[in-house]
Amino acid sequence: MSETSRPLLGCIADDFTGATDLANMLVRGGMRTVQSIGIPSAEVAAGLDADAIVIALKSRTTPAAEAVAESLAAMQWLRERGCEQIFFKYCSTFDSTPAGNIGQVSEALLTKLGGDFSIACPAFPENGRTIFRGHLFVQDQLLNESGMQSHPLTPMGDANLLRVLDAQTQGKVGLLRYDTVAKGSDAVRARITELRAEGVTMAIADAVSDADLYTLGEACADLPLLTGGSGLALGLPSNFRKAGKLRDIDAEQRIDIPGGDVVLAGSASVATNGQVIAWLEAGRPALRIDPLALAAGQPVVEQAIAFARDAGQTVLIYATSSPDEVKAVQQKLGAERAGAMVEDALGQIAKGLLAAGVRRFVVAGGETSGAVVQALGVQLLKIGAQIDPGVPATVSDGEQPLALALKSGNFGARDFFTKALKQLAGEA
Ligand SMILES: Nc1ncnc2c1ncn2[C@@H]1O[C@H](COP(=O)(O)OP(=O)(O)O)[C@@H](O)[C@H]1O
Numbered sequence: 001m002s003e004t005s006r007p008l009l010g011c012i013a014d015d016f017t018g019a020t021d022l023a024n025m026l027v028r029g030g031m032r033t034v035q036s037i038g039i040p041s042a043e044v045a046a047g048l049d050a051d052a053i054v055i056a057l058k059s060r061t062t063p064a065a066e067a068v069a070e071s072l073a074a075m076q077w078l079r080e081r082g083c084e085q086i087f088f089k090y091c092s093t094f095d096s097t098p099a100g101n102i103g104q105v106s107e108a109l110l111t112k113l114g115g116d117f118s119i120a121c122p123a124f125p126e127n128g129r130t131i132f133r134g135h136l137f138v139q140d141q142l143l144n145e146s147g148m149q150s151h152p153l154t155p156m157g158d159a160n161l162l163r164v165l166d167a168q169t170q171g172k173v174g175l176l177r178y179d180t181v182a183k184g185s186d187a188v189r190a191r192i193t194e195l196r197a198e199g200v201t202m203a204i205a206d207a208v209s210d211a212d213l214y215t216l217g218e219a220c221a222d223l224p225l226l227t228g229g230s231g232l233a234l235g236l237p238s239n240f241r242k243a244g245k246l247r248d249i250d251a252e253q254r255i256d257i258p259g260g261d262v263v264l265a266g267s268a269s270v271a272t273n274g275q276v277i278a279w280l281e282a283g284r285p286a287l288r289i290d291p292l293a294l295a296a297g298q299p300v301v302e303q304a305i306a307f308a309r310d311a312g313q314t315v316l317i318y319a320t321s322s323p324d325e326v327k328a329v330q331q332k333l334g335a336e337r338a339g340a341m342v343e344d345a346l347g348q349i350a351k352g353l354l355a356a357g358v359r360r361f362v363v364a365g366g367e368t369s370g371a372v373v374q375a376l377g378v379q380l381l382k383i384g385a386q387i388d389p390g391v392p393a394t395v396s397d398g399e400q401p402l403a404l405a406l407k408s409g410n411f412g413a414r415d416f417f418t419k420a421l422k423q424l425a426g427e428a
Pocket residue numbers: 152153266267268269272291319320321325326329330338339340341342343364365366367368369407408409410
């Protein structure tokens with residue numbers, strides 16, 4: 001337990017899978033961490049006792065002004081609660097559009113905190129995301145050749161993060177280069193002083209290894225705001241530990257929830273496509289949601305609920321499709337409308353299955369997870385053991401706990417669904 005009942009680190013995540021990814025990292029570092037769906041209600045807040053609080057927003061693709069307002073409100077709540085440092089978590093593939101929201105939200109948080117400098121570092125080497133000379137790689141490919149150029153909502157057409165961030169910010173964007181990071185935290189601190197003197201307010205930080213992320217975490221211990229992927233959080237628990245504010249305890253929740261289970265996939269990302277194919281190849285029951293049938297008003301939700309209820313075994317319900325199929329649907333319905341309809345349908349299916357006794361949900365996709373968790377009425381998640389890098393098992397708080405695995409579209413091995421189902425049932 002920390003010496004004080006006040007949380008140390010306050011985090012704002014721009015989507016729900018991103019929030020569990022960050023919470024997972026902090027728990028692995030020994031911080032007792034909870035994830036709240038939106039700003040905690042007074043009732044939820046009263047029972048909170050954690051070293052880190054992650055507020056999950058669904059703001060990645062909302063208009064920038066809305067994302068800024070929601071993020072500022074979340075930060076105010078975290079600051080009132082006593083958090084010493086604020087972490088803005090976005091995607092390790094820097095998911096955003098030229099219209100935002102990473103830059104706008106970062107600048108607004110920084111201004112409100114009275115800060116004049118922060119870093120932006122989405123690197124997550126354990127999942128193949130590295131940054132070199134300001135360019136983001138996914139495994140061996142530049143971001144814009146990694147499959148992310150075809151994302152349904154936030155297609156990433158440029159791997160140069162300085163350029164991407166510059167389009168979303170008013171202040172000056174700089175680079176904290178790999179060779180400085182390699183020299184250690186004193187060199188990084190010295191470079192930050194120089195960057196500040198040059199008028200830079202946000203610097204893209206190179207990181208090609210976990211060691212770089214530990215260096216950055218240590219060097220940025222005194223910055224009021226950090227922004228990045230979950231990898232940047234690697235070094236933060238040890239900052240608090242060194243300051244005598246954190247004691248080593250087992251921060252992980254045990255998860256073993258009885259009841260039915262289901263897999264819901266609304267991600268069209270490369271990894272999820274592979275996981276759906278693996279499920280189908282194993283001959284396991286699955287039903288595909290057709291966005292055009294939804295748009296035509298067909299009873300898709302009811303059919304899916306009946307299919308899952310009558311199958312007598314765990315089913316996968318998915319909208320996951322190839323980039324070409326997604327494009328064809330988007331041309332007919334519009335990207336936003338198609339996305340919202342699929343998300344809403346999967347949320348309604350989750351709600352229907354909850355009523356039918358399902359208590360364990362494996363969900364693929366960040367926006368999809370947002371829709372499902374909101375439809376299930378979940379308010380607070382406790383974090384269990386990691387299933388695959390970036391994805392922990394979680395359990396919801398409340399009278400009727402649910403076990404959830406909220407998977408980022410591009411995370412997880414091919415057998416993720418099977419592995420996650422086992423872990424949520426307490427069998428792994
Ligand atoms: N077949 C499809 N056609 C059009 N949009 C789709 C299709 N399948 C999923 N989508 C939408 O694509 C978006 C995927 O986003 P998300 O759930 O965040 O996945 P990821 O984690 O891979 O980014 C969602 O809005 C989802 O509703």
